[in-house]
Amino acid sequence: MSATVITYHLGMSRWEPNARGRLEQTALELYGERGFEQTTVTEIANRAGLSERTFFRHFADKREVLFWGAGSLQELFVSTVAAAPESDAPIDAVAAALQAAAAFFPPERREHAQRRQAVIVANPGLQERELIKLASLAAAIAGALRSRGVAEPAATLTAEAGIAVFKVGFERWIDDANDAELGDVMSSSLDELRAVTARR
């Protein structure tokens, strides 16, 4: 363990910069090493050179530290759905958003995503948090579809279908031995969903 150096340097501000980022990184490390439940918030904060209280100023709870990035993904989904050509069917607007989202996970990020996902699947509480983030994403997509004039329940069902594809696609991308592009996995997963729900 490398001691975190917290000293004042010439030209530096009062505190080490990027407290939130340090907390995020430290938390992922500790959750990975000892497991989520065996890690206390005090440990995370101290290793990051901060106090427990400061952790809770940056993150609403012990789980949220792993999900802080979800907001930008949601914005990307919503803006892509909104920007799709009017002529696109709802499912095609969602398909476009899936491609845009896939671009947020380039091959370089796969290893980090794997570590993160390993922590999440090992703890039910973290899975709960992931699921509610995805549900929030689905609700936002449904809202964007409604803004395009899609009625209910079509908007919600299309959004939920899109999230189902995202979940399955992302999981396959994480687990896949070959290094397929996430966008391709998303495309084939959507195709598969269409095949599976098609009337015979």
Place this chain on the structure above:
Amino acid sequence: MSATVITYHLGMSRWEPNARGRLEQTALELYGERGFEQTTVTEIANRAGLSERTFFRHFADKREVLFWGAGSLQELFVSTVAAAPESDAPIDAVAAALQAAAAFFPPERREHAQRRQAVIVANPGLQERELIKLASLAAAIAGALRSRGVAEPAATLTAEAGIAVFKVGFERWIDDANDAELGDVMSSSLDELRAVTARR
């Protein structure tokens, strides 16, 4: 508030029977009256004539008391999928399970379901718990489909599509002003999903 009478009666066992059921009912009442977070486990247990410690012997945590019935619903889903004719396509086996599940919520149970759902939608933590129960349900359905010889990712996608229909259908049934049968709502929701994912 009616005082809970905890006395020993001739021919009765040492404790009032059905401790779990009393805890469940009391918790729903208090969550509804004061809200989930404003209710302490001690309050629930005491009003039910038990101790906090006993609450946690019956339920893993404060949220679980509202979700104890999920197990039997999951069994119903799985056994119905397993019992569907071999000739059924995966989505049709899931459709049959949706109908079987709908029979678990006859019109008489709607009012209770509404009260329960009102508590859940008012609290993010409870929504998280509901979502992980649905995810567990989806995983179980996917497993049942795999036992029928359905390959991945078709099994998981079909199961997730089924859960999406269940969520949307259940919510519509709860909110619906007219008193449609849940089975009918499920059918039309599934039709809508098919329409929305269909290729043009």
Place this chain on the structure above:
DNA sequence: GTCGGTGATGTCAGTGACTGCCATCAACCT
């Protein structure tokens, strides 16, 4: 240049969820 406001942080005390451990006591079995 000094002075007061601001923002990020620390400290501390408190509440409540949850757990481990041990005691109790009626019912049941032998």
Place this chain on the structure above:
DNA sequence: AGGTTGATGGCAGTCACTGACATCACCGAC
């Protein structure tokens, strides 16, 4: 009668999370 079992109570302890208040470098107004 005596031993076992099962559901419970009591108690101490940990830890997540919150509110209130103090600190102190920075920064802009004067």
